[in-house]
Amino acid sequence: MTISIDVRHGLGSFEIDAAFESEGRLTALFGPSGSGKTTLVNIVAGLIRPREGRVVVDGRVLVDSAANVHVPFHKRRIGYVFQDARLFPHMSVRRNLDYGRRLTPVRDRYADFGKVVDLLGIGHLLDRKPDGLSGGEKQRVAIGRALLASPRLLLMDEPLASLDDARKAEIMPYVERLRDELRIPIVLVSHSVAEVARLATDMVVLDKGRVVAAGPLNDVLQRLDLLPEDQRGEGGSVLEMTVVGQDERFAMTVLSSPAGEIRIPRSGALQAGNVVRVRIRARDVMIATEPPRGLSALNVIPGTVAALTASGTSLFDVSVDCGGQPILARITRQSVHVLGLTVGQPVFAVVKTVSFDTASTRRVAEG
Numbered sequence: 001m002t003i004s005i006d007v008r009h010g011l012g013s014f015e016i017d018a019a020f021e022s023e024g025r026l027t028a029l030f031g032p033s034g035s036g037k038t039t040l041v042n043i044v045a046g047l048i049r050p051r052e053g054r055v056v057v058d059g060r061v062l063v064d065s066a067a068n069v070h071v072p073f074h075k076r077r078i079g080y081v082f083q084d085a086r087l088f089p090h091m092s093v094r095r096n097l098d099y100g101r102r103l104t105p106v107r108d109r110y111a112d113f114g115k116v117v118d119l120l121g122i123g124h125l126l127d128r129k130p131d132g133l134s135g136g137e138k139q140r141v142a143i144g145r146a147l148l149a150s151p152r153l154l155l156m157d158e159p160l161a162s163l164d165d166a167r168k169a170e171i172m173p174y175v176e177r178l179r180d181e182l183r184i185p186i187v188l189v190s191h192s193v194a195e196v197a198r199l200a201t202d203m204v205v206l207d208k209g210r211v212v213a214a215g216p217l218n219d220v221l222q223r224l225d226l227l228p229e230d231q232r233g234e235g236g237s238v239l240e241m242t243v244v245g246q247d248e249r250f251a252m253t254v255l256s257s258p259a260g261e262i263r264i265p266r267s268g269a270l271q272a273g274n275v276v277r278v279r280i281r282a283r284d285v286m287i288a289t290e291p292p293r294g295l296s297a298l299n300v301i302p303g304t305v306a307a308l309t310a311s312g313t314s315l316f317d318v319s320v321d322c323g324g325q326p327i328l329a330r331i332t333r334q335s336v337h338v339l340g341l342t343v344g345q346p347v348f349a350v351v352k353t354v355s356f357d358t359a360s361t362r363r364v365a366e367g
């Protein structure tokens with residue numbers, strides 16, 4: 001399923017001129033406030049008619065200004081979840097959900113009420129009114145309502161932004177389930193690197209109405225220069241690995257990937273064969289030119305320096321190709337100088353084991 005966007009539109013003094021294509025299960029639209037994320041999502045939804053351009057979802061042309069095509073919102077079959085849940089306050093959760101279902105003609109309905117309710121864990125809320133629900137519960141119901149309209153594409157505009165950290169943590173696994181268990185693509189607006197790193201398969205970075213980078217998450221997340229300064233520490237690599245097994249003696253879980261073997265503090269929830277997504281923050285990676293001895297870090301992954309990028313005056317981002325998978329390290333200019341690093345040089349990426357917190361290791365599939 002491909003989403004293809006190439007549009008131009010003005011809003012007051014703001015001009016959006018954005019083009020990207022994505023085949024990802026969850027494409028994150030990332031960028032600072034005012035960069036045009038919501039405008040772009042509204043164009044895809046059909047709430048804004050762009051001055052010019054094309055929007056094609058799964059081969060279906062939704063917008064083509066040259067051919068004067070602009071499919072209206074209600075005919076696009078797009079689910080839209082806003083920052084605030086926007087539930088009908090006088091209706092029960094069940095009736096709110098049913099409202100979504102009724103939006104779609106019977107012949108086009110594929111979503112099953114029971115399955116959606118189970119997927120989002122909202123069965124116990126069906127007879128309640130939105131007023132009595134927590135922010136996270138409201139958002140789950142809003143997602144349910146959008147899904148029950150049997151959409152071909154789900155748009156989520158900062159669905160977690162109004163939630164506190166505890167509610168965010170509660171809802172994230174549900175978004176992961178949508179990503180992994182549904183066959184509909186999701187476009188998620190976010191300005192949180194941690195959220196994108198955890199949820200996205202693909203990432204589009206917007207700045208002042210333009211796309212400055214787009215592609216698979218692991219490629220874009222390594223461009224630390226594109227991330228806001230206060231969130232750069234969250235950037236790095238996201239690798240998919242397979243669980244090999246548990247090392248009972250030291251309470252460790254062993255993972256394997258083309259980049260090599262990784263040991264993380266034991267996660268009892270993981271079983272051999274499970275595929276997990278592991279986030280390695282660039283700031284947690286050291287570079288060694290020889291296999292280190294007498295070092296506590298357990299993860300020493302051989303590779304080759306693929307790129308050296310200066311960041312400001314004192315830092316460098318070193319991309320290490322480890323068996324075809326890039327791992328990014330953020331180190332000082334001084335270290336680059338002392339180690340004499342050059343592109344093509346064999347090195348070792350050293351990752352401190354405790355840097356793999358639970359949020360950085362998520363199961364994405366059964367083995």
Ligand SMILES: Nc1ncnc2c1ncn2[C@@H]1O[C@H](COP(=O)(O)OP(=O)(O)OP(=O)(O)O)[C@@H](O)[C@H]1O
Pocket residue numbers: 011012013014031032033034035036037038039040191
């Ligand atoms: N109706 C409008 N009239 C004039 N300018 C508008 C209108 N709607 C949006 N804008 C401007 O367009 C720009 C992009 O807004 P948009 O809401 O798409 O950004 P965003 O990236 O989603 O921001 P945020 O993260 O703050 O939600 C902003 O400068 C905004 O002020």
